[in-house]
Amino acid sequence: MVKICCIGAGYVGGPTMAVIALKCPSIEVVVVDISVNRIAAWNSDQLPIYEPGLDDAVKQCRGKNLFFSTDIEKHVSEADIIFVSVNTPTKTRGLGAGKAADLTYWESAARMIADVSKSDKIVVEKSTVPVKTAEAIEKILTHNSKGINYQILSNPEFLAEGTAMQDLFKPDRVLIGGRETPEGRKAVQALKDVYAHWVPEDRILTTNLWSAELSKLAANAFLAQRISSINAISALCEATGANVSEVAYAVGKDSRIGPKFLNASVGFGGSCFQKDILNLVYISECNGLSVVANYWKQVIQINDYQKNRFVNRVVSSMFNTVSGKKIAVLGFAFKKDTGDTRETPAIDVCKGLLRDKATISIYDPQVTDDQIQRDLATNKFDWDHPVHLQPMSPTAVKQVSIAWDAYEAAKGAHGVCILTEWDEFKELDYRRIYDDMQKPAFVFDGRNVVDPEKLRAIGFIVYAIGKPLDSWLKDLPAVA
Ligand code: NAI
Missing domain, CATH: 3.40.50.720 (NAD(P)-binding Rossmann-like Domain)
Structure with missing residues (x-):
């Protein structure tokens, strides 16, 4: 055996x-x-x-x-x-x-x-x-x-x-x-x-050692690059009135490009993409290939930009301050069907809101309370400026509570941020959520899971990544 x-x-x-x-x-x-x-x-x-x-x-x-x-x-x-x-x-x-x-x-x-x-x-x-x-x-x-x-x-x-x-x-x-x-x-x-x-045998590829090692880094870099590419386009969609879902569909219909991995969102997360691209950047630099290194670095920079842009949208939409306001965060895992929170964009978004003194109530069907508290209390490593770490103040962590369902999280909230594409968030009774919220009630959809028009019909002011802006948002100064 x-x-x-x-x-x-x-x-x-x-x-x-x-x-x-x-x-x-x-x-x-x-x-x-x-x-x-x-x-x-x-x-x-x-x-x-x-x-x-x-x-x-x-x-x-x-x-x-x-x-x-x-x-x-x-x-x-x-x-x-x-x-x-x-x-x-x-x-x-x-x-x-x-x-x-x-x-x-x-x-x-x-x-x-x-x-x-x-x-x-x-x-x-x-x-x-x-x-x-x-x-x-x-x-x-x-x-x-x-x-x-x-x-x-x-x-x-x-x-x-x-x-x-x-x-x-x-x-x-x-x-x-x-x-x-x-x-x-x-x-x-x-x-x-x-x-x-x-x-099947034709699916088992054999290569030399170095090709196999590099292929994994390259595959993750390509995947992350697609997300950053569509996210970069999502910012342009919001500025011009184009709809990122329509653009992604049209682009993905080209068989050379293909339809997968073209969903605009608040940004990619997970333990691998950022780490593997940074690794690729480092290897390129060590081999004297600074142009190559800078090219891949941009994939992460767009990802960070997308997360910041989302926080800025939330704050600017809500009269330029979220201080003392309750924000419900639906979803904390880096994607649906996992409880993994490593490098989840939710960490950066929550920290951004906490820095602006929001009170946040978080619900995720798979992530434990302890994990969320640990993630929010941990300092983010600033990979570009390793010496300037930004500590998270202990008072900020006290502004966080964990809810057992989406309705509880949204009760009395001024805004709802959807940060993970859990299927159950598509099926929520948004009328019930609206009735229990402060008015005007905002929804910021970081994963494009809701139908903005349906929610607008209920009375919400809706921001959805890369989608045509609500008249409310259009009148505000541009967010970059
Ligand atoms: P993980 O952190 O979930 O698991 C690693 C485990 O290794 C931990 O339980 C740790 O206690 C154990 N460990 C560390 N040093 C040890 C030692 N000397 N002896 C015995 N156990 C030890 O990590 P994960 O996510 O499973 O990733 C593992 C590797 O696979 C990483 O290199 C990651 O980049 C790669 N990878 C991860 C994917 C993912 O989706 N998580 C997908 C593809 C690759």
């Missing part, structure tokens, strides 16, 4: 290994993590992450060929294939702070593998890492080797949170990079054999 061990039981490690275990009954899969709480949650009825379809998959295999454990060394030493799926955040201090990937967790995992291994291993980079990381990992492993043969593969993960299970069951492609040596090719084949249990 082939034994797989995955180091890192997070958003990637957990679902990915659950699918491998489900599709490969002949393989034993153990997911290990240094976090005792995370492993306990994976072994309980309340999994540590929310992902549609994940509960079912875990329940079907847990205790059979899928295990979650904190006994990292034992399972690493017994495994044939070791996936490393630890977090690779942006460095916040030292060389490359604010851009480079922090490989501390990766390096400590690699050193531990070198320490405990007694037999040959295939080590798979599942985390997103800078190009050439495999070379560094190879050095760590082989310098301590004791005659053990290690093959490093790059197998970046392309799943998207919220649709992780369907992405894993039917991936557009699986990418495997390896050394172009007989041993390297053998290792690539061993990993191909795992995926071949359910992924």
Whole structure:
């Protein structure tokens, strides 16, 4: 029986290994993590992450060929294939702070593998890492080797949170990079054999190591770039009277462009896009490619601009001040169908409103109260000016309350901001919400989930990203 061990039981490690275990009954899969709480949650009825379809998959295999454990060394030493799926955040201090990937967790995992291994291993980079990381990992492993043969593969993960299970069951492609040596090719084949249990062969791409590592960064940069492109156009739509949904539809009808990932919004979030682009920027700079670096930097700058623009719209619409006003925030996760709040635009929007002394009441169907309070109390890292951190005042955090539903959040509010596209926000009884709000009642739709005309008919003043402006907003000074 082939034994797989995955180091890192997070958003990637957990679902990915659950699918491998489900599709490969002949393989034993153990997911290990240094976090005792995370492993306990994976072994309980309340999994540590929310992902549609994940509960079912875990329940079907847990205790059979899928295990979650904190006994990292034992399972690493017994495994044939070791996936490393630890977090690779942006460095916040030292060389490359604010851009480079922090490989501390990766390096400590690699050193531990070198320490405990007694037999040959295939080590798979599942985390997103800078190009050439495999070379560094190879050095760590082989310098301590004791005659053990290690093959490093790059197998970046392309799943998207919220649709992780369907992405894993039917991936557009699986990418495997390896050394172009007989041993390297053998290792690539061993990993191909795992995926071949359910992924058609023509969807399993093999490349050299560096292409695989760079492809992941490039794919995320392209995806984020599409969002920033349509968001840049949304600002122009508001200034000219065009409708961003109509523009996106017309643009996306061109088969060279395609219709996906063209929804204008308050901005992208999630743990990956910003971090991976910053990483790309850093690698470009390190290679002397400052023009390339500046090009990709703009994708993040437009994203920050979009979040600021949204806050400015809210404040300017409400007579240039939200001080003492109650704003209901519907949605805090970075997208629907996940409870993940890493880099969610809601953090920046809420902080912007709090700085203007608003009182905010937040409702999200999947994000816990603790998580929201933690996110709002944490200082934002200013990646362009790492030395000027802006602390969040403790009094500002007191201006936040958490509501158990959208109606409660909106009760007595002056304005409602929709910041995540949860389906339930489309179906709310907006008449009831309107009746319970202060007048004039505002809705600021950061995800284009409501029909502005229907809400206007109820009496709301509505701002929707990239849509023709309400006469109320048109008469105000331009927001840039
Ligand atoms: P995560 O933070 O949810 O999980 C990482 C886990 O690794 C944590 O539970 C942590 O305790 C554990 N860990 C860290 N160091 C360890 C060590 N030395 N030994 C054992 N466990 C250790 O991170 P997530 O979101 O799963 O991301 C992992 C990697 O996958 C990152 O590089 C990310 O960029 C990449 N990725 C993430 C995607 C996402 O949608 N979240 C999608 C595709 C790639």
